Structures are given as C-alpha cells and as structure tokens.
Amino acid sequence: MIQVTNLSCGIASSPILKGIAASIPAGRVTALIGPNGAGKSTLLKLIAQQLTANSGSITLDGVEVSEIGARKLAQKMAVVAQHLTVASRVRVQDLIGFGRWPHSQGRLTAEDRAAIDDAIARFGLSALRQRFLDELSGGQRQRAFIAMAFAQDTDWLLLDEPLNNLDLHHARNLMSRLRSLAEDRGKSIVIVVHDLNYAISWSDHVVALKDGQVAFQGPVAETATAANLTDLYETPVAITQSDGRPFAQYHR
Ligand SMILES: Nc1ncnc2c1ncn2[C@@H]1O[C@H](COP(=O)(O)OP(=O)(O)OP(=O)(O)O)[C@@H](O)[C@H]1O
Numbered sequence: 001m002i003q004v005t006n007l008s009c010g011i012a013s014s015p016i017l018k019g020i021a022a023s024i025p026a027g028r029v030t031a032l033i034g035p036n037g038a039g040k041s042t043l044l045k046l047i048a049q050q051l052t053a054n055s056g057s058i059t060l061d062g063v064e065v066s067e068i069g070a071r072k073l074a075q076k077m078a079v080v081a082q083h084l085t086v087a088s089r090v091r092v093q094d095l096i097g098f099g100r101w102p103h104s105q106g107r108l109t110a111e112d113r114a115a116i117d118d119a120i121a122r123f124g125l126s127a128l129r130q131r132f133l134d135e136l137s138g139g140q141r142q143r144a145f146i147a148m149a150f151a152q153d154t155d156w157l158l159l160d161e162p163l164n165n166l167d168l169h170h171a172r173n174l175m176s177r178l179r180s181l182a183e184d185r186g187k188s189i190v191i192v193v194h195d196l197n198y199a200i201s202w203s204d205h206v207v208a209l210k211d212g213q214v215a216f217q218g219p220v221a222e223t224a225t226a227a228n229l230t231d232l233y234e235t236p237v238a239i240t241q242s243d244g245r246p247f248a249q250y251h252r
C-alpha cells in the first residue's frame, strides 16, 4: 500500500499540492483523476521520488519512499511519465532493455532477454523492435515506453496518461492487460486517466484531485457518483449502467 500523509509541494512561492492524504491499495487498479493542473502528475512524481515534497510523508508498505534508495525503488516501482523524452536514436528493443537495468545493471542475462522479448510481444512491437524511437508514431512510442516499464517487472506500475495517443484497440488492450496484472498477478497499478469510462469501468479505486487537494477517494462503486464527478469537473456527468458496469455520459 502507498500511504500519503499531509503532503505539500510547491514551486517558488506557489503551492501545487496542499496537505494531501491518500491511500493507494496494493493489488488493485487505481485511477488518479481530476482536471488539468489539479496536481496528478506532481503527485505521481513525488511518489516516484522524481520530485521532493516540502512537507509530509509517502510510505510504500510502511517504509518512507525517500529511504528506499534509487535501485531498490526501481525494483519495486516502474513509472511512465506524461511527457516522454529520450534520445531519439535509441532502438525500441534497447529502450525496453533499459527497463531491466535495476535487475541487470546493464549486463543482460537470459532472464532479462526473455523479459524483453515478452514485453515486445505483449505490446505488439515485434515488427518495430529494431526501429529508432524517432521513426515511430506517437502511439507506437507510447507503447514502447509502457513495454519498458512492464519489462521492469515491478510490484507497482505508475502510468501518467498511458492512454494518450492510443487508438481504441490499443487503449482497450492496455487497460485489459493492466486489469489482469492486478487480478492474476497481484500487481498494483496507478493510472492517471482523463477518460472517465476507463476510470470508473476498469479501475477498482479512485483518487480524485482538484486544485492541489483530494476531492474524494475510495472504491469506485462508492465514490464515482454523478454528483462527485460533476463537482470535480464542473461539468454535468450522468452515470448509467452498461453490462453491469458504470458508464459515464458527459457529451450532452
Ligand atoms: N515545474 C513547474 N513549475 C511551476 N509550476 C508547475 C511546474 N510543474 C507543474 N506546475 C503547476 O502545478 C500544477 C499541477 O501540475 P500537474 O502537472 O501536476 O497537473 P496535472 O493534474 O497532471 O494536469 P494535466 O491533466 O494537465 O496533466 C499546475 O498548475 C502546473 O502549472
């Protein structure tokens, strides 16, 4: 479990996150939702130790993440950022190989190579494995980064807007794969997502941020109500049921 307590973060004199208290359960898919600028990416970066908070605490299974150490943390947690940057003359298979770094430290074993091949196959990148990243489409590049995080084979997977750029086939495949990672292999998944239906139909748990604070959080069935979502986005949202799952309507 990730436990965030009284977490505040600001840049210069302006606060970004103000006294966040949130629990993210292990073995579940958690959607981190909220309007643009709410602080979702900032919270993810703080959890992943890519940013330092001004105050507060973040623990992973009871241990402060700041005390875990970079290599150990990378063995426990893989992160895909919202804005992906990497030297463009890197081949897909080498990028995915970087995901094995916390395990192999650069000397790939047979197990590492098997993990790389598996990630390439799972994310439909076989035909592209020799390509350079700057020779890929936006969605293909996005999938290559997610495959790298997958190859890292961590208990926790934190993905900031992983559905960006993905067509509906690849978006659905990714969500279904994330669900089975949680259900079948006990992995813990956190995704930042703007598509409400992926948030409420495919996730177990939700943490909603607004203006740097937690607006609501908890199991989807209890918290993703029409009233909460309408307030969160200041946009009328209706919740109906489709095949026994909640379905958000916000186009009217
Ligand atoms: N490096 C920075 N310097 C100053 N302000 C920043 C910086 N990074 C983020 N912010 C501000 O912090 C707030 C939260 O940003 P953040 O990227 O966490 O939002 P978000 O919820 O991920 O939004 P989006 O849905 O648009 O990705 C925003 O107001 C943003 O302008």
Ligand SMILES: [Mg+2]
Pocket (backbone or CB within 6 Å): 040, 041, 042, 082, 160
């Ligand atoms: Mg963001």
